[in-house]
Amino acid sequence: MASIVRGTIPAEEFALYDASSSLENVEYEVERVVESAEGVVMPLVWIRGSDTEAITDAFATDSSVRDLSLLAEFDDELLYRMEWTEDVAVVIQMLTNSEATIMDAYGKDGWWTLRVLYPIREAVSKTVEFCREEGLTFDIEMIREMEGEPAGRYGLTDNQYEALRVASELGYFKVPREIDMNELAEELDISHQALSERLRRAYDTLVEDAVLVGSDRDDSER
Structure with missing residues (x-):
């Protein structure tokens, strides 16, 4: 592999x-x-x-x-x-x-x-x-x-990948947005704060994976 x-x-x-x-x-x-x-x-x-x-x-x-x-x-x-x-x-x-x-x-x-x-x-x-x-x-x-699951291939946890997937499908990243943070949190059945942190850490992981940021990061499950 x-x-x-x-x-x-x-x-x-x-x-x-x-x-x-x-x-x-x-x-x-x-x-x-x-x-x-x-x-x-x-x-x-x-x-x-x-x-x-x-x-x-x-x-x-x-x-x-x-x-x-x-x-x-x-x-x-x-x-x-x-x-x-x-x-x-x-x-x-x-x-x-x-x-x-x-x-x-x-x-x-x-x-x-x-x-x-x-x-x-x-x-x-x-x-x-x-x-x-x-x-x-x-x-x-x-x-x-480079595992078969998309989350593993991009260094994301399963929860981070799911949050990004649902956010994209429901139009959270479109301009203007088709769903806000509160509605997205309800869709994922998590709190607004938990979603905010999950997305932020997912962004950080993807940026580091693509741009090569030399600093360490916490890859624990979130």
């Missing part, structure tokens, strides 16, 4: 450590990771909190990256294409030996958080063993199996 893994790794063992050390308060968000036919890792990376001149200077001395190319600029966000060298050993192992898909990655303050889709649960062990043998740090924070 396929599994989604979220874990952290220090930048000094991963990518862009030298660049991030000289660029304070800068965020990196990998939108897509592509492996070329030659085995080169070519990510598209959003960089926030700096300008093109400072980024170019910082990346020029970073051994984990080469062939930096600016693709787009939107307000304070810059989209770059680059090549990650063989120094980015964990990613190369994930893409090749474990046949994983890096769904997204987020870097800030000397740490990276990765969300990785493994085709089978056993493939996760290959990455863990590789890190152990190479003296690398990959701290797994969450493993979620």
Whole structure:
């Protein structure tokens, strides 16, 4: 069964450590990771909190990256294409030996958080063993199996999924709304407060699952 893994790794063992050390308060968000036919890792990376001149200077001395190319600029966000060298050993192992898909990655303050889709649960062990043998740090924070039920696939509890499903079917998310919070709570046979909290936590789970927020969350039944 396929599994989604979220874990952290220090930048000094991963990518862009030298660049991030000289660029304070800068965020990196990998939108897509592509492996070329030659085995080169070519990510598209959003960089926030700096300008093109400072980024170019910082990346020029970073051994984990080469062939930096600016693709787009939107307000304070810059989209770059680059090549990650063989120094980015964990990613190369994930893409090749474990046949994983890096769904997204987020870097800030000397740490990276990765969300990785493994085709089978056993493939996760290959990455863990590789890190152990190479003296690398990959701290797994969450493993979620891609179960058949929709709630499991999106990291929601059954109650959260049901609340979202009913809310959508009854027009709660339409503009203007076709049902208010009190009516929706009655339909689900729970209190207004319980529904409000359930929806808020469901939103938080979906946003984190889609956008990769590095903070922890409480996944207990609600």
